Amino acid sequence: MQSMFDSRFCPREFTQFPIEFGWQQLRSPILLFLAILIAAVVSLWFITRKWRRNQKWMLPAVATLVFSLIAVGLLSTVVVKGLFLPADPGTSVDAIVILGRGRALRMERARVATQLWQAARAPVIFVSGRGDALPIIELLIDQGVPRNVIDGENCSLTTKENAIFSAAILQQQNVQRILLVTDSPHMWRSLIEFRAYGFTVIPRTSDLSDEWSLPQKAYVALRESVGLPWYLLRQAIAPPSTMMPDAELSVLLQKAQQYGQERLYVD
Numbered sequence: 001m002q003s004m005f006d007s008r009f010c011p012r013e014f015t016q017f018p019i020e021f022g023w024q025q026l027r028s029p030i031l032l033f034l035a036i037l038i039a040a041v042v043s044l045w046f047i048t049r050k051w052r053r054n055q056k057w058m059l060p061a062v063a064t065l066v067f068s069l070i071a072v073g074l075l076s077t078v079v080v081k082g083l084f085l086p087a088d089p090g091t092s093v094d095a096i097v098i099l100g101r102g103r104a105l106r107m108e109r110a111r112v113a114t115q116l117w118q119a120a121r122a123p124v125i126f127v128s129g130r131g132d133a134l135p136i137i138e139l140l141i142d143q144g145v146p147r148n149v150i151d152g153e154n155c156s157l158t159t160k161e162n163a164i165f166s167a168a169i170l171q172q173q174n175v176q177r178i179l180l181v182t183d184s185p186h187m188w189r190s191l192i193e194f195r196a197y198g199f200t201v202i203p204r205t206s207d208l209s210d211e212w213s214l215p216q217k218a219y220v221a222l223r224e225s226v227g228l229p230w231y232l233l234r235q236a237i238a239p240p241s242t243m244m245p246d247a248e249l250s251v252l253l254q255k256a257q258q259y260g261q262e263r264l265y266v267d
Contacts, residue, residue, distance in 0.1 A: 098128065
């Protein structure tokens with residue numbers, strides 16, 4: 001078995017893969033969507049009722065509402081389609097980094113990363129994500145990637161932790177420039193996080209699963225569209241360099257850094 005930063009070092013609760021489609025996962029975005037819809041309906045009703053009384057005040061209100069709805073739609077399109085992402089110049093990088101995102105997306109990610117490695121874009125492939133790293137590594141090996149060029153961590157539970165653990169391990173090995181592999185809706189959020197932790201990132205998107213229905217894809221689009229503004233705001237208010245991880249995560253990151261140093265010595 002290939003070496004990796006194993007989840008045995010990470011005794012944290014892990015009960016499901018990052019993208020599932022039961023009611024517990026759908027509840028928050030559905031409620032948020034309904035809240036936005038109700039707010040829009042109430043606003044339109046209020047505007048219609050008050051229009052005749054004060055047209056000078058109501059015209060800016062209507063314009064603001066329409067602009068807000070258009071902005072939300074445009075943002076959703078940018079996120080879902082991965083628009084305006086940095087172009088891939090085709091240059092070599094230090095590593096290919098794959099982000100785990102659930103069972104249905106593993107094969108496509110492994111395929112994209114294998115093609116990049118075969119094109120000599122990077123000497124190593126690093127797989128990040130609790131519950132996904134080991135299966136994706138096995139898929140890479142099945143597609144002909146040698147075991148000795150594959151590494152990973154099976155500890156991170158979120159996109160932010162993908163970046164944190166990848167940085168803790170890879171930057172001990174002088175890895176700074178990476179090709180980042182994840183799906184289009186997830187890419188903008190991932191790009192922001194990995195850049196924040198010191199990586200120079202070239203995005204390479206993978207397709208969503210053909211097994212997913214339209215409602216499932218709509219859920220991913222809604223979740224990422226809602227999440228991106230929050231990520232941008234958080235990065236502006238509290239950059240990662242100003243935030244200290246909790247005690248448990250600090251211990252795990254120290255172990256990850258030690259693992260990265262040992263891998264550098266072995267390689």
